[in-house]
Amino acid sequence: MYTIKNVAEKLNISEHTLRFWAKNGFFPFVKRNKNNIRIFEENDLEWVKIVKCLRSVGLDNKSVKKYIEYCIEGDSTISKRYKLIKETKTKAELQLSELQKQIQLLNYKEEYYMKLINSHAKDTWNPMNKK
Amino acid sequence: MYTIKNVAEKLNISEHTLRFWAKNGFFPFVKRNKNNIRIFEENDLEWVKIVKCLRSVGLDNKSVKKYIEYCIEGDSTISKRYKLIKETKTKAELQLSELQKQIQLLNYKEEYYMKLINSHAKDTWNPMNKK
């Protein structure tokens, strides 16, 4: 059982963001204790993780909300949820390969600069370098 | 030799964004023809690619600008550039492993929904499902 602060620490999401998500209806199931304080159960944490996952993969808040609404609707929406997750995964995999490409480029640059440093040569790539 | 539109098409960046970057001093070397039109050389394209790379990896515009200013300063800043690229690469690699984790989670969810669909079982994970 976690307060919003505990969740924030545990999942490395700011408290502010969690409240922002809460206000946007991202945690419709979370119970409150008699003092009106949100209490997240272990199971709820898994849910927050999914939300974090969807967001971090670039799904916008509107679509996250849609997913949540499917969940509220119940088992009749399982295939819609399946589709949404699957499409999101496909996009994430594209991002992954794109990211790998960019890392390769960074690596190339890193090595290039490394060689320049070691050889005391001029940077002939830099278009701003006087010829 | 490319106009801004050609570059936009070739590198899949919107014309608007390229102009935005240009206004922010991201392409200090680009020449203009007699009609004041920006002409990107083959070499300049490589530069735009680097900018795109740095941005897509999450480096903010301020830091991109800093990198560019190092380049303008010339060979005396090579080790600073090396450091910047190296740190950026490290962050990108962290992103990569984070993304891989999230994809695993999506994959798990996808398979879970798949099984539900095939077995016509109830979704026991959904905290909103009536018990």
Added chain:
DNA sequence: AACTTGCCTGATAGTAACTGTCAGGCATTA
């Protein structure tokens, strides 16, 4: 000559998803 197209500029407003900050309120704990 008139028109369309492609490039240029500047200005302004809108967007998403936070992020920061203040103010006020209730309840538990020191």
Added chain:
DNA sequence: TAATGCCTGACAGTTACTATCAGGCAAGTT
């Protein structure tokens, strides 16, 4: 009694675009 932790609401600020409008020049087409 005071500090702490949670709650709420409101509103301004941020980043990096993105959209839209307006006006202008130059080259090619009709």
